[in-house]
Amino acid sequence: ETGVTQTPRHLVMGMTNKKSLKCEQHLGHNAMYWYKQSAKKPLELMFVYNFKEQTENNSVPSRFSPECPNSSHLFLHLHTLQPEDSALYLCASSQESPGLASLGEDTQYFGPGTRLTVL
Amino acid sequence: RKEVEQDPGPFNVPEGATVAFNCTYSNSASQSFFWYRQDCRKEPKLLMSVYSSGNEDGRFTAQLNRASQYISLLIRDSKLSDSATYLCVVENSGYALNFGKGTSLLVTP
Numbered sequence: 001e002t003g004v005t006q007t008p009r010h011l012v013m014g015m016t017n018k019k020s021l022k023c024e025q026h027l028g029h030n031a032m033y034w035y036k037q038s039a040k041k042p043l044e045l046m047f048v049y050n051f052k053e054q055t056e057n058n059s060v061p062s063r064f065s066p067e068c069p070n071s072s073h074l075f076l077h078l079h080t081l082q083p084e085d086s087a088l089y090l091c092a093s094s095q096e097s098p099g100l101a102s103l104g105e106d107t108q109y110f111g112p113g114t115r116l117t118v119l
Numbered sequence: 120r121k122e123v124e125q126d127p128g129p130f131n132v133p134e135g136a137t138v139a140f141n142c143t144y145s146n147s148a149s150q151s152f153f154w155y156r157q158d159c160r161k162e163p164k165l166l167m168s169v170y171s172s173g174n175e176d177g178r179f180t181a182q183l184n185r186a187s188q189y190i191s192l193l194i195r196d197s198k199l200s201d202s203a204t205y206l207c208v209v210e211n212s213g214y215a216l217n218f219g220k221g222t223s224l225l226v227t228p
Contacts, residue, residue, distance in 0.1 A: 033215070042123070043163070043206070043218035058215075090162055107153075108216060110162035 004111035006091050012117045021076040021114045023091030031096040032074040034066060037088040050096060081118045088113045125207050125219035133227055136197050140222045142190045142207030151210040152183055154192045156203045163206055197226045
């Protein structure tokens with residue numbers, strides 16, 4: 001496997017279910033991200049992990065719970081979601097360190113996404 | 120004011136045409152700038168970074184105007200395969216990316 005992978009690719013769940021989204025990166029990066037893409041809205045950043053530490057949480061409801069056990073894996077645990085949470089959830093990874101931005105080497109690479117439908 | 124604003128389009132252009140997309144951003148402290156391309160139902164992929172001096176990659180030219188907080192993408196000699204949504208992306212502190220809503224391009228035969 002190369003790049004950034006996400007499983008499952010599609011998920012349908014009820015509002016009382018608990019499920020988890022998984023992301024794995026094979027690029028040796030040290031930062032990982034969860035984004036949400038809703039219809040007709042820009043991509044929204046949800047969480048950022050840098051060296052396994054959460055560095056950003058963009059006011060995401062607590063029914064979304066991220067977990068980053070190591071720098072290659074990122075999970076998004078879902079619990080009692082609402083229909084408006086239906087969206088494409090994208091994972092990304094990058095190599096972050098001072099100076100890389102100016103070299104254009106801090107590109108974020110995206111996984112294919114998980115299309116989530118909440119009934 | 121939204122952080123990153125783009126004209127959603129759609130832009131319908133014939134093959135071979137030149138088309139330009141514009142984008143404005145609100146945070147004057149923004150660090151890095153990119154154009155991503157997103158095909159229907161696929162993840163965004165980096166098209167090119169945007170440097171202060173402007174940069175070109177084949178048929179694509181990107182420019183940045185920090186004073187006006189404005190970014191542009193020019194596509195020359197459009198191909199059918201250029202049809203996609205083009206996302207203007209701005210990186211602020213903390214490495215997080217802010218995405219515009221995207222500009223839809225349809226290149227027709």
